[in-house]
Amino acid sequence: MTRGLNFLACAAVVMAGLCGGPLMAAEAQRPNILFIFTDDHAYQALSAYQEVSAYGLKLNETPNLDRLANEGMRFDNCYVTNSICGPCRAVIQTGKHSHLNGFCCNGNKFDGTQQTFPKLLQKAGYQTAVVGKWHLGTHMTPQGYDYSEVLIGQGPYYNPPMLKNGERMQHTGYTTDIITDLALDWLKNGRDGNKPFMLMYQHKAPHRNWQPGPKYLNKYDDVTIPEPDTLFDDYATRGTPAKGQDMSIEFTMTESDLKLKAPGNLTPEQRAVWDAAYEPKNEAFRQANLEGKDLIRWKYQRYIKDYLRCIDSVDENVGRVLDYLDETGLAENTVVIYSSDQGFYLGEHGWFDKRWMYEESLRTPLLVRWPGMVKAGTTNDDIVSNLDFAETFLDIAGVDVPDDMQGASLKPLMAGTTPADWRKSAYFHYYEFPGAHSVRRHYGVADGRFKLMHFYEPDVDEWEMYDLADDPKELNNVFGQSKYAAQQTRLTDELARLRELYQVPDEDPPASYGRGKERYRQGVEAMKAKLERLGIK
Numbered sequence: 001m002t003r004g005l006n007f008l009a010c011a012a013v014v015m016a017g018l019c020g021g022p023l024m025a026a027e028a029q030r031p032n033i034l035f036i037f038t039d040d041h042a043y044q045a046l047s048a049y050q051e052v053s054a055y056g057l058k059l060n061e062t063p064n065l066d067r068l069a070n071e072g073m074r075f076d077n078c079y080v081t082n083s084i085c086g087p088c089r090a091v092i093q094t095g096k097h098s099h100l101n102g103f104c105c106n107g108n109k110f111d112g113t114q115q116t117f118p119k120l121l122q123k124a125g126y127q128t129a130v131v132g133k134w135h136l137g138t139h140m141t142p143q144g145y146d147y148s149e150v151l152i153g154q155g156p157y158y159n160p161p162m163l164k165n166g167e168r169m170q171h172t173g174y175t176t177d178i179i180t181d182l183a184l185d186w187l188k189n190g191r192d193g194n195k196p197f198m199l200m201y202q203h204k205a206p207h208r209n210w211q212p213g214p215k216y217l218n219k220y221d222d223v224t225i226p227e228p229d230t231l232f233d234d235y236a237t238r239g240t241p242a243k244g245q246d247m248s249i250e251f252t253m254t255e256s257d258l259k260l261k262a263p264g265n266l267t268p269e270q271r272a273v274w275d276a277a278y279e280p281k282n283e284a285f286r287q288a289n290l291e292g293k294d295l296i297r298w299k300y301q302r303y304i305k306d307y308l309r310c311i312d313s314v315d316e317n318v319g320r321v322l323d324y325l326d327e328t329g330l331a332e333n334t335v336v337i338y339s340s341d342q343g344f345y346l347g348e349h350g351w352f353d354k355r356w357m358y359e360e361s362l363r364t365p366l367l368v369r370w371p372g373m374v375k376a377g378t379t380n381d382d383i384v385s386n387l388d389f390a391e392t393f394l395d396i397a398g399v400d401v402p403d404d405m406q407g408a409s410l411k412p413l414m415a416g417t418t419p420a421d422w423r424k425s426a427y428f429h430y431y432e433f434p435g436a437h438s439v440r441r442h443y444g445v446a447d448g449r450f451k452l453m454h455f456y457e458p459d460v461d462e463w464e465m466y467d468l469a470d471d472p473k474e475l476n477n478v479f480g481q482s483k484y485a486a487q488q489t490r491l492t493d494e495l496a497r498l499r500e501l502y503q504v505p506d507e508d509p510p511a512s513y514g515r516g517k518e519r520y521r522q523g524v525e526a527m528k529a530k531l532e533r534l535g536i537k
């Protein structure tokens with residue numbers, strides 16, 4: 001099969017040469033782009049990354065995702081600009097920071113009329129498709145796609161309704177499998193063989209609340225997953241925001257999160273399989289009457305195992321797609337990119353969820369396989385960003401990058417040469433307060449070793465600074481320490497430079513107050529009351 005397609009490609013090139021038609025030759029050669037995306041997949045839970053996790057824990061095996069690292073390049077410092085689901089997706093579509101693309105917080109509605117990379121690819125002759133999680137609002141069918149079949153909002157783990165080019169479809173089964181079936185079906189039957197394609201194949205998993213597929217419900221039952229050594233972090237040296245959050249394994253997790261309550265939307269058959277897996281484990285838990293740290297440890301085990309089980313389904317399904325590319329010969333001229341919308345806490349600092357500029361949620365996995373361009377088994381530690389993805393896709397396709405995009409193409413890095421003027425630092429800005437998990441608004445700069453963060457709301461005007469060389473787990477806020485004065489000045493200047501470069505407004509954009517300023521004031525009051533209750537000033 002591979003040989004057949006090669007022959008066709010060669011024939012096209014020869015014909016183009018004979019006819020003097022360079023366009024046709026280029027058409028045969030332009031690479032396809034397969035963007036595989038997950039939601040909340042921490043790099044700590046991708047085995048190709050485990051050697052660079054600050055915790056050094058071996059949590060799981062992801063052999064199919066690892067294939068992309070082994071056959072391509074692993075980027076070790078891919079930072080997001082705003083660590084939360086919808087906004088990351090808007091950044092990828094537009095190549096612009098949240099304050100310019102208008103999507104600052106989950107709950108905002110993406111303005112699909114603006115310039116996006118799939119529209120530019122379409123205009124350049126690419127066939128474009130998005131399958132799976134969209135999460136930029138269902139007020140508008142995804143713009144710039146010849147085909148879309150997307151979850152509605154977050155979408156459930158089982159039996160998802162989806163919107164196929166805007167029309168509601170009901171599916172039965174496990175969502176990770178269904179999204180893969182749809183992606184494969186489009187590759188087999190929906191694709192126009194005369195055009196290069198760009199497919200966004202986007203999973204819901206492993207987003208909260210981590211409901212595993214039937215096949216993996218009992219995986220890890222007989223093992224204990226290692227705990228991060230900051231599971232019982234007391235946030236000493238850090239400020240009000242870390243103390244006032246609402247994302248702890250100890251306090252925030254619900255009965256549904258912990259599977260002490262089964263999902264409400266299962267078919268009777270699915271429910272029977274679910275109960276057979278969880279009921280004996282839940283009964284043992286009830287009998288044990290755990291308290292204090294033992295209870296937190298139990299919750300961590302329940303959480304991390306379910307999270308890893310969801311990733312097992314993702315990994316298996318990515319394997320199905322990679323196999324299909326191999327079997328059809330498409331693998332040779334398809335750039336396969338794997339990433340997640342952001343990182344996630346797997347018990348570090350006692351947390352789950354994301355949002356912060358701390359490492360676990362600032363960094364996200366990025367793997368790229370591109371036969372003939374990316375050398376197999378290579379790594380890159382330059383500072384790259386989801387801000388770069390749109391420009392990278394356009395550059396791969398040979399399409400001019402508009403001046404108003406704010407990232408840079410990763411193509412030279414993939415080819416093994418980092419431009420001399422490549423960025424040395426990245427800007428981050430999180431807006432979603434008040435919001436789920438009560439993480440305060442903050443912005444900051446990270447340069448790979450140092451990080452300066454400003455929590456800037458009137459009632460919590462606090463700075464934090466970390467030196468990752470001495471303190472990779474970010475337990476020791478060194479802001480204001482004389483030893484770091486020169487670095488602090490340098491980072492403060494760099495932060496100001498980046499805010500100007502990216503045109504960050506002094507006042508937060510109206511979209512960041514999506515629910516109104518009154519709701520914002522209420523959120524601040526609620527936070528104050530909570531901190532008083534906890535005895536935190």
Ligand SMILES: [Ca+2]
Nearest residue numbers: 039040085341
């Ligand atoms: Ca996410």
